[in-house]
Amino acid sequence: xxxxxxxxxxxxxxxxxxxxxxxxxxxxxxxxxxxxxxxxxxxxxxxxxxxxxxxxxxxxxxxxxxxxxxxxxxxxxxxxxxxxxxxxxxxxxxxxxxxxxxxxxxxxxxxxxxxxxxxxxxxxxxxxxxxxxxxxxxxxxxxxxxxxxxxxxxxxxxxxxxxxxxxxxxxxxxxxxxxxxxxxxxxxxxxxxxxxxxxxxxxxxxxxxxxxxxxxxxxxxxxxxxxxxxxxxxxxxxxxxxxxxxxxxxxxxxxxxxxxxxxxxxxxxxxxxxxxxxxxxxxxxxxxxxxxxxxxxxxxxxxxxxxxxxxxxxxxxxxxxxxxxxxxxxxxxxxxxxxxxxxxxxxxxxxxxxxxxxxxxxxxxxxxxxxxxxxxxxxxxxxxxxxxxxxxxxxxxxxxxxxxxx
Ligand code: TGC
Ligand code: FAD
Numbered sequence: 235x236x237x238x239x240x241x242x243x244x245x246x247x248x249x250x251x252x253x254x255x256x257x258x259x260x261x262x263x264x265x266x267x268x269x270x271x272x273x274x275x276x277x278x279x280x281x282x283x284x285x286x287x288x289x290x291x292x293x294x295x296x297x298x299x300x301x302x303x304x305x306x307x308x309x310x311x312x313x314x315x316x317x318x319x320x321x322x323x324x325x326x327x328x329x330x331x332x333x334x335x336x337x338x339x340x341x342x343x344x345x346x347x348x349x350x351x352x353x354x355x356x357x358x359x360x361x362x363x364x365x366x367x368x369x370x371x372x373x374x375x376x377x378x379x380x381x382x383x384x385x386x387x388x389x390x391x392x393x394x395x396x397x398x399x400x401x402x403x404x405x406x407x408x409x410x411x412x413x414x415x416x417x418x419x420x421x422x423x424x425x426x427x428x429x430x431x432x433x434x435x436x437x438x439x440x441x442x443x444x445x446x447x448x449x450x451x452x453x454x455x456x457x458x459x460x461x462x463x464x465x466x467x468x469x470x471x472x473x474x475x476x477x478x479x480x481x482x483x484x485x486x487x488x489x490x491x492x493x494x495x496x497x498x499x500x501x502x503x504x505x506x507x508x509x510x511x512x513x514x515x516x517x518x519x520x521x522x523x524x525x526x527x528x529x530x531x532x533x534x535x536x537x538x539x540x541x542x543x544x545x546x547x548x549x550x551x552x553x554x555x556x557x558x559x560x561x562x563x564x565x566x567x568x569x570x571x572x573x574x575x576x577x578x579x580x581x582x583x584x585x586x587x588x589x590x591x592x593x594x595x596x597x598x599x600x601x602x603x604x605x606x607x608x609x610x611x612x613x614x615x616x617x618x619x620x621x622x623x624x625x626x627x628x629x630x631x632x633x634x635x636x637x638x639x640x
Pocket of ligand 1: 347348349351352386388389394395396397398421488489490491493494495496497499570619620621622625629640
């Protein structure tokens with residue numbers, strides 16, 4: 235934190251006022267001042283947990299392609315699962331607090347935020363919104379305690395951007411559904427106790443809860459990723475997999491149901507991307523403060539200052555976008571195209587900031603011991619999943635022109 239003496243002449247900026255700029259995180263526009271005490275407390279608690287429990291191990295997890303599953307019970311203990319839901323042992327937080335949780339998780343690593351996004355937005359949310367009372371009672375308390383882990387199967391091997399043409403199908407046979415097909419690139423697939431699976435039926439798209447161990451349902455990890463290495467990514471296979479009618483989500487009808495879940499997960503990415511960018515900015519700033527070249531510290535060089543200033547500018551605008559989105563979501567006035575615009579902006583920002591920070595660290599920046607290259611590689615997934623950058627541009631373009639150009 236630095237104190238700057240106000241230099242403005244208007245009444246809003248008195249001559250002697252001291253404005254405190256948080257340049258370390260950065261929080262240049264003092265988003266913190268807009269938070270309630272409760273939101274600030276949630277933020278601080280999760281930030282501390284990430285500092286103490288995630289940062290010491292995450293580089294090694296990334297290097298060894300290992301998801302730190304041992305942290306999941308601690309995340310449950312902190313109330314991070316079903317965080318915005320009411321009842322069922324969930325925390326009932328507002329969407330700003332939830333966003334700040336996601337920001338801090340992704341400051342640790344996109345793998346942890348991914349786990350949080352999937353458990354919250356892609357599994358607990360559809361059960362809460364579209365499930366029967368029996369399904370909610372069975373799964374939500376267990377998922378809040380992380381005694382049950384979920385995954386979300388929408389993307390297929392033949393292409394994820396156009397899920398309306400999915401090939402996985404479910405056929406009604408007596409009182410059961412028989413599912414055939416495959417899903418690909420599924421976060422948590424092999425470690426999930428229950429998969430929320432979307433399949434085409436004669437009536438259109440429907441959602442099913444498929445439990446681990448159901449005959450005809452198998453999973454396999456996708457190895458050798460250069461991105462999201464501290465996250466489990468899997469394939470799901472359905473070969474005459476039979477589930478009872480009571481496993482169908484009764485209120486999910488049509489493609490709008492899975493797409494509404496994507497809006498929840500995209501919202502969490504809007505915030506998460508900020509955390510990844512903040513981590514990269516901090517490391518670049520710390521390095522520039524101590525590196526001496528041509529007889530001066532890097533922070534004394536104009537070009538380095540311009541690059542740091544540009545990072546701070548882009549992080550600040552992303553924060554304000556996320557905060558306004560959270561407010562709209564709490565007021566139930568958020569449109570999904572606003573989330574698309576923000577996901578596009580904030581992930582692009584984080585990818586560019588991570589790449590810039592990686593470069594400013596010189597050769598050392600290619601080591602896993604420096605966080606920017608890990609975040610940069612992760613952002614290559616984050617800019618692809620939950621709708622590619624192109625898809626979000628086309629969604630916003632459609633809203634502007636009323637012409638679908640997919
Ligand atoms: P379209 O006609 O646009 O929509 C069909 C119906 O759905 C409604 N809708 C949405 N509702 C809520 N949220 C959204 N984001 C929605 N998008 C559309 C829409 O209003 C309509 O409703 P209704 O009542 O009129 O029927 O459908 P389309 O087939 O033209 O699709 C267009 C497109 C391209 C936008 C859509 O297919 C799309 O979003 N594609 C991208 C797919 C995607 O993002 N997949 C992500 C898979 S999950 C994942 O990546 C998890 S990563 C997890 C992690 O680790 O963090
Ligand atoms: P494609 O849809 O084949 O797209 C290929 C290229 O074509 C992209 O550049 C795209 O932008 C471009 N493109 C597409 N349409 C157009 C167009 N109309 N005009 C111009 N260009 C276009 N999915 C899940 O369901 N659940 C998960 O848990 C999940 N987790 C994931 C985890 C990771 C680590 C990754 C990498 C992916 C995950 N996904 C998940 C899948 C993800 O949602 C898809 O990868 C994404 O939707 C894109 O689909 P695709 O990879 O098949 O690319």
